[in-house]
Amino acid sequence: MESIKLKWLVFGVLLNSIGMSFIWPLASVYLHNHLGVSLTVVGIVLLFNSLASVLGSYIGGYLYDRKNPYHLIIGGVITAMVSLIALIFFHGWPIFGGLLFLNGLASGWNLTIVNSIGTSITTVDSRYVFNMLYFAQNLGVVVGTSLVGFVYSISVTLLFIIASGLFGFFLLVVLTKYRPAANTHRRKIGDGLKTSWQRQTLPKPNALILTTFFISLLIIWTMYQQWVSNLSVYMTTLNIPLRNYSFLWTINAGLIVIIQIFVNWLARYYENLILQILFGVLMIMLSFIVLVFANTYLYFVIAMIVLTIGEAITFPTIPALVNTLTPVEAKGLYQGLVNSWSSAGRALGPLLGGIIIEARSYIFLFIVAAIAIFVVWLSIILVWRANHQQATIYR
Known part of the structure; x- marks a missing residue:
């Protein structure tokens, strides 16, 4: 067909x-x-x-x-x-x-x-x-x-x-x-498989890895939304024009095009998805560390470059790895969960960021974001090492 x-x-x-x-x-x-x-x-x-x-x-x-x-x-x-x-x-x-x-x-x-x-x-x-x-x-x-x-x-x-x-x-x-x-x-997927899947459970190692990814997406997107919702206000307090903030997203878009070309080329020769994800998450974390010290526009440009490298590698690779860990009878469910947890993070981000800023400061928010993403990075490593050899890989 x-x-x-x-x-x-x-x-x-x-x-x-x-x-x-x-x-x-x-x-x-x-x-x-x-x-x-x-x-x-x-x-x-x-x-x-x-x-x-x-x-x-x-x-x-x-x-x-x-x-x-x-x-x-x-x-x-x-x-x-x-x-x-x-x-x-x-x-x-x-x-x-x-x-x-x-x-x-x-x-x-x-x-x-x-x-x-x-x-x-x-x-x-x-x-x-x-x-x-x-x-x-x-x-x-x-x-x-x-x-x-x-x-x-x-x-x-x-x-x-x-x-x-x-x-x-x-x-x-x-x-x-x-x-x-x-x-x-x-x-x-025949009707029999659709019916039988409802009585099956995902192998435990797969379930643990996937749960880790879903919670990771929630946390990463919650922190990523600070770039979208709160950073513009912070930059204007440093007397940086709003148009300069907008230009950061032009840099973001242009870099994503370049990085995707590189990642697609890399995919032909290199197959380790988990290392790509870990590298990407680490770069997202580093972008917030740069923000802690940002007091001129150049720092924000550097932070955006680091962030873009991280997101362009992490966000498409996680659903690709989720695809290999889920059976054909349930791929839609788990791809839906990838988007659901990401959307939940996008919904929560502006609210949480606003609460932290009002309670403490922008710098404190950036530190919290960096620590939270580091915990995500470490959790992915520990859960993957403990479970990936027993996990079932689906094609």
Whole structure:
């Protein structure tokens, strides 16, 4: 049977990412400045948007192992498109908040289903698959966020129209190019296997390693969100212009492209996923150590370079390793958990960071982040050494 081509999965992630990047960057500004919603309520709305993404990721992964992935991705894209079309006509308060929740649900759902479909591609190394999906997701963020300010200055309605159009295009791609995903899934998972998996348990060594990864993702993303949510304020207190903070993310995007090319080349000759993850986590930790001493813009540039190296290696490699530790009957569930725990960290990050800053200081926050990620790094080493030889590897 014909299997789905990676290029169409990558293209789908790109369209999804651009469309979603038209929404989340403007949410705070639009709610507060345009609709007059208090910052506290804005924080609650964004928290529920993130929690919706967690829920969508988990449900999407759970259903992937039991239902036709072709139908699931169609449903997810239609849900996202409907929420955006509704925003064209109804973007007042409180309906905007409700539609943002629905949009978050679809976002987590779609990303998990696409990643889960990616586990069925066996023509190339799984690292290459997840590296390309991660690259497309980040490229979409760069394109979307670079355009959102310009389009928003013209009309917020135009933003929703363009985003709806992107998801309409995504739906067309899904309808015409994603059907082989159902064939591959049906060939690999018969009804008997779907039923029998519910009575099975994952081997204990696999479960311990996976649990460690999920908790690690929660902690790493919680700390990573400090770059997104609180660092801009800290930099302005040092009299560094906001445009310089924005340029850090331009550096981030450009470096991710370069690093992904290198990682994809490395994947042809080097297969030790755990060492890649450990190196990446160590680099993320070092970025916060640099921030502790940052008092000029150069330090922030160096810290961003170190952070980007870490994230570009860690975030696509963890789902690739999770893929090798989970049976085909449950790959969707565990890819969904990867996204769920990551989304939970993104939801928790701004709140936790704000509490620590108000209680102590920004420097204390950076120290806490570095220590927390070091504990993650050490935990991965200890759990992997104790369990990897007994773990079952799935292909």
